[in-house]
Amino acid sequence: MKAIILGADGYLGWPLSLALAQRGHEVICIDNLATRRCVKEVGSTSGMPIESMENRVASLNKRVRKKARFIKADITKGSTLRDVIRREKPDAVVHFAEQRSAPYSMINEKHAVYTMENNTIGTLKLIYAVKETSPGTHILKMGTMGEFGTPDFDIPESAFVNAKIMGEDKYSKILTPKWAGSWYHWTKVHDTHNMLYANSLWGCTITDVMQGPVYGTRTKEITSSGLNTRFDFDGVWGTVVNKFCAQAVLGMPLIRFGKGGQVRGFISLQDSINALVLLLEKPPGKGEYRHVNQFMELFSTLELEKEVKRAAARVLGKELETMQIEDPRVEKESHYYNPKKEILEKLGFKLAWKLKDNIPEMLRDLEPNKNLLSRYKAVIRPTVKWK
Ligand SMILES: NC(=O)c1ccc[n+]([C@@H]2O[C@H](COP(=O)([O-])OP(=O)(O)OC[C@H]3O[C@@H](n4cnc5c(N)ncnc54)[C@H](O)[C@@H]3O)[C@@H](O)[C@H]2O)c1
Numbered sequence: 271m272k273a274i275i276l277g278a279d280g281y282l283g284w285p286l287s288l289a290l291a292q293r294g295h296e297v298i299c300i301d302n303l304a305t306r307r308c309v310k311e312v313g314s315t316s317g318m319p320i321e322s323m324e325n326r327v328a329s330l331n332k333r334v335r336k337k338a339r340f341i342k343a344d345i346t347k348g349s350t351l352r353d354v355i356r357r358e359k360p361d362a363v364v365h366f367a368e369q370r371s372a373p374y375s376m377i378n379e380k381h382a383v384y385t386m387e388n389n390t391i392g393t394l395k396l397i398y399a400v401k402e403t404s405p406g407t408h409i410l411k412m413g414t415m416g417e418f419g420t421p422d423f424d425i426p427e428s429a430f431v432n433a434k435i436m437g438e439d440k441y442s443k444i445l446t447p448k449w450a451g452s453w454y455h456w457t458k459v460h461d462t463h464n465m466l467y468a469n470s471l472w473g474c475t476i477t478d479v480m481q482g483p484v485y486g487t488r489t490k491e492i493t494s495s496g497l498n499t500r501f502d503f504d505g506v507w508g509t510v511v512n513k514f515c516a517q518a519v520l521g522m523p524l525i526r527f528g529k530g531g532q533v534r535g536f537i538s539l540q541d542s543i544n545a546l547v548l549l550l551e552k553p554p555g556k557g558e559y560r561h562v563n564q565f566m567e568l569f570s571t572l573e574l575e576k577e578v579k580r581a582a583a584r585v586l587g588k589e590l591e592t593m594q595i596e597d598p599r600v601e602k603e604s605h606y607y608n609p610k611k612e613i614l615e616k617l618g619f620k621l622a623w624k625l626k627d628n629i630p631e632m633l634r635d636l637e638p639n640k641n642l643l644s645r646y647k648a649v650i651r652p653t654v655k656w657k
Contacts, residue, residue, distance in 0.1 A: 272362075273298070273362045273363070273364060274360045275287050275364045276351075276363065276365045276367035277301055277365070277366030278297075278299030278301050278340070279306070280366055280367075280499075281500050282542060283364075283366045283367075284320075285488075285539060286364065288497065289547055292333065293547065294334075294336065296336045297339075298341065298354065299323065299327065299338060300341050300345065301323060304369065304388070306500075309506075309507050312649060313648070313649045314506070317503040317642065317643050318487055318498045318501040320500050321497075325496065326496065345367050346392045346395060351395055351399050352399040355403050359404045359407070361553075362553065363400065363407055363410070364410045365393065365409060365411040365412060367392055368388060368412075369454065370454065372416070372451070373505065373506045373507075374506050376656055385454050389460075390457055397465065401472050406475070408476075408553040409474060410476075410479065411465060411476065411479065413458045413462055413478050413480050414480060415482045415564075415565055416450060417448045417450055417455060418449070419451055420532075420533070420601070421447065421449065422605075424610060427561060427563045427609075427611055427612060428446060429445065429478070431443075431444060445466075448462075452599070452656070469557075469559040473556070475553065477549050477553070477554055477562060478559065479546070480564060481537065481564040482535035482536050482537050482565030483536055484509065484536075484537055484538070485512050485625070485629075486512075486539030486623070486628055487539070487632045487636065489539055489540045490540065499539070501636075503515075503516035503517075503643065503646075503650065504646060505650055505652035505654070510574060511632075512632075513650070514574060515578060515629065515633055516643050518578050518579075518581070518582040519586065519637055519639075519640050520643055520647065521586075521588050523592055524579070524593070525593050525651060525652070526592050526594050527595065527596075527599065528596065530603070531571070531603045532570060532571050535563075535565025535566070535609055536566065536567055538625070544619065545562075545564050545614050545619055548618065562614065563609055565609065565611065566621055568609075577629055578590070578629055581629040585634060598654060598655045
């Protein structure tokens with residue numbers, strides 16, 4: 271397979287590039303290094319030191335037969351994306367190249383507009399580039415389970431549902447109701463709708479992945495520090511498990527938002543990459559729109575906190591406290607949550623890491639970077655409030 275990875279410098283993009291290249295696929299990496307710049311803007315850095323894209327690709331190319339390439343480009347600007355797709359006619363384009371922090375999108379108007387433009391324009395330009403220059407290409411787009419919010423109904427693994435409208439007797443096929451919880455999450459809803467429309471008009475072949483929060487420090491292909499992927503732990507860019515693990519290594523109290531009853535579906539970095547490889551190697555039929563819910567285990571924040579505390583006591587010999595703060599987000603602190611998932615299992619997916627087994631590994635990986643993490647202690651507390 272020949273695959274273009276948009277957002278290849280990112281937390282997921284780099285390990286997916288590694289995994290595909292090491293499985294013998296041809297990989298073309300595209301990124302404008304926006305995440306490096308935006309993380310620096312909030313005074314933070316990656317908690318696992320990362321090499322430049324050029325150095326990482328050079329290290330990768332020592333291990334693989336089909337050489338990977340890196341192109342620095344902004345997919346929302348100019349014609350690079352279209353030119354590369356026209357020239358390469360890839361089997362698949364994986365689209366990760368979006369502003370992916372909910373708090374960053376909520377900082378102020380400027381950040382909301384940047385997020386909205388960057389994400390929706392990038393997806394639209396990708397759709398047109400594929401439709402007009404390589405219509406057989408499979409687009410695998412990364413969305414989020416956050417598109418659905420936390421509704422009182424079971425979340426289907428489907429873009430459409432049959433529903434009775436306003437007490438009618440008959441069922442109508444409607445878009446699955448969604449209620450996103452930040453400007454960032456809304457961009458993913460808009461992307462989904464734009465891709466559904468492109469699929470219905472032109473038969474674009476699309477996998478839209480609704481992924482839960484990812485945690486982890488490595489995948490099996492990351493065999494040396496030169497191949498590290500980024501690891502965000504600050505109050506703007508970190509996701510909850512990664513933040514808790516960094517706080518644990520620093521011996522800080524774990525910072526909990528409100529009562530901690532928020533439930534989400536989590537997935538390890540290794541399982542996310544395994545699932546994406548599977549979805550690429552087993553694409554949907556030509557002209558099909560495939561909606562996949564990609565998460566493995568449901569946990570409340572309180573349950574995560576307990577797991578991290580347990581692992582910290584065992585691995586680091588530290589007894590951690592909790593610091594409860596007012597939830598800076600607007601979200602329910604206790605709610606129903608029952609998302610469905612079966613597509614990955616049907617394709618043959620096997621779970622690699624359970625959260626309780628992965629957290630001790632993460633603490634061991636982060637411990638040598640304790641000095642680095644402690645230099646950025648000031649940016650660990652959340653500063654962005656939704657209201
Ligand atoms: N990490 C998670 O927990 C998680 C969960 C669900 C969904 N996702 C989604 O998965 C995707 C990848 O997430 P990640 O954690 O690797 O994020 P990331 O920020 O580490 O990676 C995204 C990459 O895209 C690049 N990028 C952004 N805008 C671009 C543009 N206009 N042109 C070219 N490159 C651009 C960034 O520089 C970055 O390297 C994102 O779309 C994110 O929304 C992530």
